[in-house]
Amino acid sequence: MQTRRKRRKTAGKRHTLIVYRRMMTRILRTALIADLGLWVTYYFARLGRVPALYPPRDLILLAGAAIGLIVVMLIMVARIRGFVQARLGYLVIATSIFTLKISYRRVLSARPVEFGQLYSPAEMKWGDKNFLQPYFGKTILAIITKGYPVSPRLLRLFFPKYFIHPKDTGFLLIIEDWMGLSTEIDQLMNTWREKRGPKRTRGNTIRGMYGQ
Numbered sequence: 001m002q003t004r005r006k007r008r009k010t011a012g013k014r015h016t017l018i019v020y021r022r023m024m025t026r027i028l029r030t031a032l033i034a035d036l037g038l039w040v041t042y043y044f045a046r047l048g049r050v051p052a053l054y055p056p057r058d059l060i061l062l063a064g065a066a067i068g069l070i071v072v073m074l075i076m077v078a079r080i081r082g083f084v085q086a087r088l089g090y091l092v093i094a095t096s097i098f099t100l101k102i103s104y105r106r107v108l109s110a111r112p113v114e115f116g117q118l119y120s121p122a123e124m125k126w127g128d129k130n131f132l133q134p135y136f137g138k139t140i141l142a143i144i145t146k147g148y149p150v151s152p153r154l155l156r157l158f159f160p161k162y163f164i165h166p167k168d169t170g171f172l173l174i175i176e177d178w179m180g181l182s183t184e185i186d187q188l189m190n191t192w193r194e195k196r197g198p199k200r201t202r203g204n205t206i207r208g209m210y211g212q
Helices: 018-046 058-079 126-135 152-158 178-196
Strands: 083-087 090-094 099-103 107-114 139-145 170-173
Touching: 018 058, 018 126, 083 178, 107 178, 139 178
Parallel strands: none
Antiparallel strands: 083 090, 090 099, 107 139, 139 170
């Protein structure tokens, strides 16, 4: 009987970036309300109850409502596009409009930290504090790196500011299963290292760096 070669894993699970999803959900809610308002106004304009928008001026509202509907659908797609995934050779952090690949050559460590220890609620604006309230006591995964793959200004343009480590060079990943992601990074980094050269000791792996 022929023995099948064990297939090596080349990618981990896609872990949802829950702060990004929460942010997009808020934007989606606002867009839905605004678009619904346009459709309702258009309906009453068609009935002749909005004097300033008698037909054919009501077509302006129709165009706006249609564009608004397209925007809502795009936001719905964008909402599910925020994720982090360990792959063979690099870590991917993705949003709807920007995908960042971080080579394992650049990764120094991955450590579990409490979000509230890095960002103090007392020092935040009311809006930020209210938005992030569910996460202050949550354990997250901090990825410490040797510099950034792209300009920090570009990162702050495309990523929420709470993705960036405030006290070190690296990223903060607020996900449901940080242990699962750290295990995947560890496994895929080891596989990547084996492909590149001699196997390193366990103490040099990502999990070994924080003692798990």
